[in-house]
Amino acid sequence: MAQDAPVTSHTHRPHHRTPGSVLGAVARYGALVVATLLFLLPFYLMLRNALSAETDITSPDWTLFPKSLHWGNVKEVFDDPSVSFKQSLINSSVIALAQTAGTVLLASMCGYALARIPFRFSTPIFYAVLVTLMVPPAVTFVPSFIIVSRLGWVNSYQGIIVPVMFSGFTAFLFRQYFLNFPKELEEAGRIDGLGYLGVFFRIVVPNSMAFFAAISVITVIAAWNQFLWPLVVGQDPSKWTVQVSLSTLLTAQTINLHELFMAALLSIAPLVLVFVFLQRYLVQGVAETGIKG
Amino acid sequence: MSTVDATTAVGPTATTAPPRRRRRGNKGATRAFWLFAGPFLLGLVVFVYLPIIWSAVLSFTSAQNTVTSTNFIGFDNYVDLLKPGPFRSSLWTFTIFAAIIVPLTFALALLLAVLLNQVTIARAFFRSAFFLPTACSYVVASMVWKLSIFNGVRFGLANQVIGAFGFDNIAWLSSISPPWYWLVLATVRLWLQLGFYIILFLAGLQRISPELYEAAYVDGAKPGWQTFRFITVPQLRTTSVSVLLLLLIAAYQAFDEFYNLLGNSSLARPPLVYLYYTAQGNQDYGHGSAGAMILAILIIIVTLVQGRIFGFGRAEK
Numbered sequence: 309m310a311q312d313a314p315v316t317s318h319t320h321r322p323h324h325r326t327p328g329s330v331l332g333a334v335a336r337y338g339a340l341v342v343a344t345l346l347f348l349l350p351f352y353l354m355l356r357n358a359l360s361a362e363t364d365i366t367s368p369d370w371t372l373f374p375k376s377l378h379w380g381n382v383k384e385v386f387d388d389p390s391v392s393f394k395q396s397l398i399n400s401s402v403i404a405l406a407q408t409a410g411t412v413l414l415a416s417m418c419g420y421a422l423a424r425i426p427f428r429f430s431t432p433i434f435y436a437v438l439v440t441l442m443v444p445p446a447v448t449f450v451p452s453f454i455i456v457s458r459l460g461w462v463n464s465y466q467g468i469i470v471p472v473m474f475s476g477f478t479a480f481l482f483r484q485y486f487l488n489f490p491k492e493l494e495e496a497g498r499i500d501g502l503g504y505l506g507v508f509f510r511i512v513v514p515n516s517m518a519f520f521a522a523i524s525v526i527t528v529i530a531a532w533n534q535f536l537w538p539l540v541v542g543q544d545p546s547k548w549t550v551q552v553s554l555s556t557l558l559t560a561q562t563i564n565l566h567e568l569f570m571a572a573l574l575s576i577a578p579l580v581l582v583f584v585f586l587q588r589y590l591v592q593g594v595a596e597t598g599i600k601g
Numbered sequence: 602m603s604t605v606d607a608t609t610a611v612g613p614t615a616t617t618a619p620p621r622r623r624r625r626g627n628k629g630a631t632r633a634f635w636l637f638a639g640p641f642l643l644g645l646v647v648f649v650y651l652p653i654i655w656s657a658v659l660s661f662t663s664a665q666n667t668v669t670s671t672n673f674i675g676f677d678n679y680v681d682l683l684k685p686g687p688f689r690s691s692l693w694t695f696t697i698f699a700a701i702i703v704p705l706t707f708a709l710a711l712l713l714a715v716l717l718n719q720v721t722i723a724r725a726f727f728r729s730a731f732f733l734p735t736a737c738s739y740v741v742a743s744m745v746w747k748l749s750i751f752n753g754v755r756f757g758l759a760n761q762v763i764g765a766f767g768f769d770n771i772a773w774l775s776s777i778s779p780p781w782y783w784l785v786l787a788t789v790r791l792w793l794q795l796g797f798y799i800i801l802f803l804a805g806l807q808r809i810s811p812e813l814y815e816a817a818y819v820d821g822a823k824p825g826w827q828t829f830r831f832i833t834v835p836q837l838r839t840t841s842v843s844v845l846l847l848l849l850i851a852a853y854q855a856f857d858e859f860y861n862l863l864g865n866s867s868l869a870r871p872p873l874v875y876l877y878y879t880a881q882g883n884q885d886y887g888h889g890s891a892g893a894m895i896l897a898i899l900i901i902i903v904t905l906v907q908g909r910i911f912g913f914g915r916a917e918k
Binding site: 336343347357367415418425426427436437443448453457458470476503508555568583587 | 627629630631633634636637638640641642644645647648649650651652653655656659668713716717719720722726727728729730731732733734735736737738739740741742743744745746747748749750755756758761792795796797800801803804854856857860861864873876877880881886889890892893896897900901904
């Protein structure tokens with residue numbers, strides 16, 4: 309029975325396939341291959357320059373492949389005292405992980421409450437959360453900095469992490485997701501004597517791992533790549549994130565290009581790994597946010 | 602089998618329990634609601650609502666080097682900003698940038714999504730290649746663009762390529778006429794954001810029922826432009842509206858690539874870059890807050906107008 313659909317579509321296809329549509333297919337693949345090469349080119353340039361000698365990068369007779377590979381550039385980046393790149397990597401990791409854990413935990417619980425726990429004022433509260441989506445977070449950087457400086461959190465991890473942890477958008481996505489969560493599962497848990505916390509953590513969360521993974525991956529990438537807020541709050545070099553360090557090097561007067569490109573390559577490596585292993589969740593998550601957005 | 606057991610088990614309790622459970626549940630539910638939503642809502646109040654209120658107050662004061670100024674000056678900060686000057690030109694920069702980047706991203710993302718949707722071989726590979734830049738930061742991309750592709754000297758890739766055709770080197774980021782820096786700014790953003798919107802369109806395309814195309818084919822519509830125009834485009838309406846709004850908000854928040862490619866240059870300085878230098882550089886929180894208020898009001902107006910025109914609110918039931 310299930311075979312019917314594919315078979316008919318296969319038998320129909322050849323009838324439509326005229327010389328024109330073969331040409332069309334060639335043109336489509338041609339366009340996609342060209343686009344793919346353009347999309348991958350910047351990654352290749354980063355890799356090429358990161359493994360080049362300085363003279364190979366700035367040489368007037370530039371070549372697509374470097375003349376020789378300099379793996380020692382990795383060590384040079386970590387040994388450079390003016391960057392403290394290792395510290396930046398640690399800072400970025402701590403910030404990205406803590407921010408993601410905080411965002412996902414708080415937003416999922418709030419989203420669950422808005423979707424599933426009966427409460428008289430939950431509609432106005434939901435609107436209050438929605439309103440925050442209207443104001444882009446970047447617009448609030450001046451006022452948020454004022455709060456952070458009053459709290460004495462400038463140049464601290466909590467100053468960089470906490471204020472951006474409360475994502476109305478993430479809470480909204482979780483609410484929409486939980487609205488469609490099968491009620492029967494929760495009922496079963498309640499009959500087994502679980503309270504709201506028990507139902508949430510022992511039934512709802514374990515059964516929503518794909519959605520949690522998708523949101524976590526999106527949040528980790530956004531947290532790792534954020535720039536303006538860590539730039540404003542983490543002013544001391546000991547609190548610089550990878551992005552702030554790279555930007556400082558980029559806008560400095562004198563720079564070692566090979567070191568800078570190696571640093572950039574090392575900074576995207578963790579995300580590319582996350583990407584390669586969790587791409588399916590990522591695409592699914594983006595697609596789902598798009599439907600709701 | 603187990604599902605049958607579960608439903609029969611749920612059935613009777615569900616019909617007998619409600620009155621008692623609802624009465625007992627109310628207080629418990631209220632407590633549970635605050636337990637679940639309280640921490641998040643508190644954070645939202647402290648780090649979103651409070652800053653905006655504080656900023657609104659500060660925008661009516663001359664707050665220089667202090668965040669607790671009591672020196673009220675009315676609308677002076679707003680008047681200063683809206684006079685011809687750097688803030689107003691930053692709004693122009695945003696307008697030009699949005700006029701370039703929004704239609705370009707929209708058209709290219711739609712085109713690539715349609716192409717992806719039509720091929721069967723290596724679709725996942727192409728999709729990954731387009732999506733991979735999404736994992737990259739604007740800082741890293743700006744670096745590759747500034748120091749490798751659009752370096753104004755001979756070893757830059759763009760100059761290598763045009764050199765092969767016999768053209769002179771171009772100083773991409775400092776040339777004013779023609780303003781080549783827009784090419785650099787637009788391509789950075791295209792590279793970084795296209796993948797995300799391709800996925801959104803692809804999700805939209807895959808929700809269109811194939812029967813619609815078959816029906817159109819039976820009715821004599823030619824596959825290609827006609828089905829695209831009369832089926833694909835109308836069916837993608839909701840997605841298109843979301844994409845446009847997201848693109849506009851993202852363009853409006855531009856900071857990273859402008860800061861890293863052009864710094865505090867007057868060539869192209871969008872609002873957030875201007876506010877960054879006003880608030881952080883000059884510690885002028887009065888003008889900085891007024892600027893943030895103007896931006897917040899603008900984005901709310903744009904969202905509401907767009908909602909009116911396209912019915913954005915209807916997208917989420």
